[in-house]
Amino acid sequence: MTDAYSPAGFEVTLSKRWYVKNGYTFDAYTKDGGYEALKQVLKLTPAEVIETVKKANLRGRGGAGFAAGMKWSFVPKESAKPKYLVVNADESEPGTYKDRYVLARDPHSMLEGAAIAAYAIGAHQIYIYARGEFGLPYRRLEAAIREAYAKGVFGDSCFGSGYKLDCQPHRGAGAYICGEETALLESLEGKIGRPRLKPPFPAVVGAFGGPTIINNVETLACVPLIFSRGVEWFLKMGSPNNGGPKLICISGHIARPGVYEVPNGYPCNKLLALAGGVWQGRTLKAVIPGGSSTPVLVPKPCKALAKPDAPEAEWPLETDVCLDFDNLKAAGSMFGSAGMMVLDDHTCMVRSLLTLANFYAHESCGQCTPCREGTSWVARILKRIEAGQGTEADLDTLAGAAKHMSGTTICPLADALAMPVESYLRKFKDEFVAHVRDKRCSYETYELSPAHNTFWEDTPE
Amino acid sequence: MARVLSQETVGEIEKLFSRYPTRLAVLGPAIHLTQKQLGHVSDAAANELAELLKIPPTRVKEMVSFYTMYYDRPVGRHVVRVCRNLSCQLRGADRLLAKAQETLGVQLGQTTSDGRVTLEHEECLAACGTGPALWVDGELKENLTDEKLVKLLKELP
Ligand SMILES: Cc1cc2nc3c(=O)[nH]c(=O)nc-3n(C[C@H](O)[C@H](O)[C@H](O)COP(=O)(O)O)c2cc1C
Ligand code: SF4
Ligand code: FES
Numbered sequence: 001m002t003d004a005y006s007p008a009g010f011e012v013t014l015s016k017r018w019y020v021k022n023g024y025t026f027d028a029y030t031k032d033g034g035y036e037a038l039k040q041v042l043k044l045t046p047a048e049v050i051e052t053v054k055k056a057n058l059r060g061r062g063g064a065g066f067a068a069g070m071k072w073s074f075v076p077k078e079s080a081k082p083k084y085l086v087v088n089a090d091e092s093e094p095g096t097y098k099d100r101y102v103l104a105r106d107p108h109s110m111l112e113g114a115a116i117a118a119y120a121i122g123a124h125q126i127y128i129y130a131r132g133e134f135g136l137p138y139r140r141l142e143a144a145i146r147e148a149y150a151k152g153v154f155g156d157s158c159f160g161s162g163y164k165l166d167c168q169p170h171r172g173a174g175a176y177i178c179g180e181e182t183a184l185l186e187s188l189e190g191k192i193g194r195p196r197l198k199p200p201f202p203a204v205v206g207a208f209g210g211p212t213i214i215n216n217v218e219t220l221a222c223v224p225l226i227f228s229r230g231v232e233w234f235l236k237m238g239s240p241n242n243g244g245p246k247l248i249c250i251s252g253h254i255a256r257p258g259v260y261e262v263p264n265g266y267p268c269n270k271l272l273a274l275a276g277g278v279w280q281g282r283t284l285k286a287v288i289p290g291g292s293s294t295p296v297l298v299p300k301p302c303k304a305l306a307k308p309d310a311p312e313a314e315w316p317l318e319t320d321v322c323l324d325f326d327n328l329k330a331a332g333s334m335f336g337s338a339g340m341m342v343l344d345d346h347t348c349m350v351r352s353l354l355t356l357a358n359f360y361a362h363e364s365c366g367q368c369t370p371c372r373e374g375t376s377w378v379a380r381i382l383k384r385i386e387a388g389q390g391t392e393a394d395l396d397t398l399a400g401a402a403k404h405m406s407g408t409t410i411c412p413l414a415d416a417l418a419m420p421v422e423s424y425l426r427k428f429k430d431e432f433v434a435h436v437r438d439k440r441c442s443y444e445t446y447e448l449s450p451a452h453n454t455f456w457e458d459t460p461e
Numbered sequence: 462m463a464r465v466l467s468q469e470t471v472g473e474i475e476k477l478f479s480r481y482p483t484r485l486a487v488l489g490p491a492i493h494l495t496q497k498q499l500g501h502v503s504d505a506a507a508n509e510l511a512e513l514l515k516i517p518p519t520r521v522k523e524m525v526s527f528y529t530m531y532y533d534r535p536v537g538r539h540v541v542r543v544c545r546n547l548s549c550q551l552r553g554a555d556r557l558l559a560k561a562q563e564t565l566g567v568q569l570g571q572t573t574s575d576g577r578v579t580l581e582h583e584e585c586l587a588a589c590g591t592g593p594a595l596w597v598d599g600e601l602k603e604n605l606t607d608e609k610l611v612k613l614l615k616e617l618p
Contacts (some may be wrong), residue, residue, distance in 0.1 A: 096587065208481075230546075
C-alpha cells in the first residue's frame with residue numbers, strides 16, 4: 001500500500017508509519033529508532049544543534065519556506081522572560097491536509113522534532129496549537145504527549161539529561177487567521193486572533209512576551225531525520241537549496257487524491273501521473289500548487305523554466321515545474337503549504353475564484369481596511385460576474401481592487417486573495433469576459449463525486 | 462444565585478492554570494470545557510468564567526463572537542458543518558450543501574425546529590483529499606455521497 005503514495009523505489013520516512021498498525025504509538029516509533037536523534041542532540045550544545053539544522057537547510061513547511069535553523073538562531077541566548085517553542089498545527093489553508101495525517105498517524109515524529117527545537121533555542125515549554133475541528137488527530141496527539149511524559153521525554157529531566165521540558169496541547173476554535181503565526185500567539189494567549197505588527201518578530205518577543213519560535217508540524221517532523229540520517233542525506237534528498245522529503249496533498253479532479261511523499265523538487269507532471277492523472281480521462285486545465293492562495297499554473301510553455309536560449313518548442317510547461325520553493329517561485333507561483341488542487345477542463349475559473357474570495361472575506365480578521373473591505377468587495381464583484389450580471393467595467397474594478405489589497409496590510413491574508421485574482425484574470429481572461437458577454441456561466445454545477453479515498457476508513461481509535 | 466458551571470467543569474479549568482503563565486491563556490480551553498457541559502456560553506456562564514479567570518466578562522464575550530466554534534446562544538443537539546471550499550466544491554460540495562438544507566428543511570446557520578441539528582458551512586476541514594467532507598459534533602465524515610449524507614442526517618438522535 002505504501003508505495004502507492006510515493007514514487008517507486010523511493011524510501012519514505014515521513015509517512016513510513018502511516019500504514020503500519022498502531023504506527024502512531026511510542027513503541028512503534030522507538031522500534032524504528034525514534035527518539036534516538038533527541039538523545040544524540042541532548043549531548044550536543046544548543047549552538048551545535050542549530051548549526052546542524054542550518055547546514056541541512058531545512059525550509060519551513062508551513063507556507064513561507066523560511067530556513068528553520070536560521071529562524072532558531074534569531075532567539076536571543078539570554079532572556080529575562082521564558083522562551084517558548086510553539087507548534088503550528090492549525091492546518092487550515094484550503095487544499096492542505098498533511099499535518100492532520102502526521103498528528104493522527106505519526107505524532108511522535110513531530111514531538112521529537114519539537115523537543116529538539118526547544119532544546120536548541122533554550123525553551124522549557126512547548127505549546128502545540130491545533131485547529132479546533134480536529135477530533136481523532138487531537139486525541140492521538142494528546143495520547144502521544146501522555147506517552148512521552150510517561151517515557152521520560154517530557155518532564156523534569158528529558159531522558160535523564162537534566163533538561164526540563166513541558167508540552168501542552170492547545171485547541172483553537174475555528175478561525176483560519178490563527179494559522180498566521182502572530183494571530184496564533186494572540187489566540188494562545190486567550191485573545192481574538194488578530195495578527196501583530198512586526199517587528200518585533202516572535203523570535204524576540206513572542207508568546208507571553210518571551211522569545212518564541214513557531215514551526216509547522218511537518219517542519220518539525222523533518223528535524224529528527226537530519227540527525228538520524230545525517231545532513232548529507234537530507235541535502236541530497238531534495239533539489240539544491242530545498243533539501244529533504246516533502247509531503248504533498250493532492251485534491252480536486254485527480255484520480256487518486258492523497259498525501260504523497262516525494263523528494264523535494266519532484267516534477268509536478270510526474271506527481272500527477274503517480275496520482276493517477278486527471279480523473280475520468282479528462283484534460284488538465286490548471287493546477288493550484290501550494291494551497292488556495294498560490295497563483296495558478298496552466299499546462300502552457302513557460303520561458304522562466306526553460307534553459308537560457310532554448311527555443312520555444314523546448315520550453316517545459318508551467319505544470320512540469322519541479323515542486324520546491326525556488327522552482328515554483330521561478331514559475332510565478334509558490335509552494336506554500338503544498339496543498340495541490342487539480343482542476344479539469346469542466347471547471348469554471350470564475351466560480352473557483354469566487355469560492356476563494358468568499359473564503360478570504362469570511363476569514364479576514366478585519367483590522368486592516370484594504371483587507372476587510374477589499375476581500376468582500378472582490379467577492380461581491382465575482383458573485384455578480386458568475387451570476388451573469390457583471391459588466392466589462394467590473395473586470396477592471398476587480399484587477400484594481402486586487403492591486404490595492406497587496407502589500408498594504410498587517411499580514412499576508414489580503415495578498416493571499418490578491419495573488420489568485422491577479423493570476424486567474426491574467427491566465428483565464430477570456431472566461432471572465434465570456435461570463436460578462438454571454439450574461440451567464442456556461443459551466444454546470446459539478447457532479448457529486450466523492451474521492452473514495454479509504455485512508456481513514458481503517459483508522460481505529 | 463445558582464451556579465451554572467458544574468464543579469467538574471470548574472475543576473477541569475483550574476487544572477489548566479499551572480500549564481500557562483497567565484490565567485487569560487486558559488480562556489480558550491475554558492470555553493471549550495464550558496460548551497462541553499452546557500452546549501453554549503450563556504451570559505451567566507460568561508460571568509462565571511470571567512470571575513474564575515479574573516478577567517472582564519467582555520473578554521469572554523469577545524472571544525465567543527470571534528471564533529466560529531464558540532456559541533453565545535443555544536445550538537442544536539448536533540452541529541453539522543459542511544465544507545464549501547474549493548477542493549470539496551470540485552467534488553460536488555455545492556450539491557451536498559443543497560441536499561443537507563433540503564433534508565433538514567433549514568438554511569445554513571439555522572437549527573431544525575425540533576432543536577435536533579444546527580447546519581453551518583465550513584471553510585476547509587483539512588479533509589480535501591477525501592472530500593466532499595463535513596464535520597459533525599467534533600468528527601469528520603468523508604467521501605460523502607447523497608445517500609451517506611441523508612442517512613447520517615436522519616440518524617442523528
Ligand atoms: C493567513 C495565514 C495562514 C497561515 N496558516 C498556517 C497554517 O495553518 N499552518 C502553518 O503551519 N502555517 C500557517 N501559516 C504560516 C505561519 O504564519 C508561519 O509562517 C509558519 O507556521 C512557520 O512555520 P515554518 O517556518 O515551520 O513553516 C499561515 C500564514 C498566513 C499568513
Ligand atoms: S490583512 Fe486581513 S487578516 Fe491580516 S491583519 Fe489585516 S485585516 Fe487581519
Ligand atoms: S476544501 Fe473541503 S476539506 Fe479542504
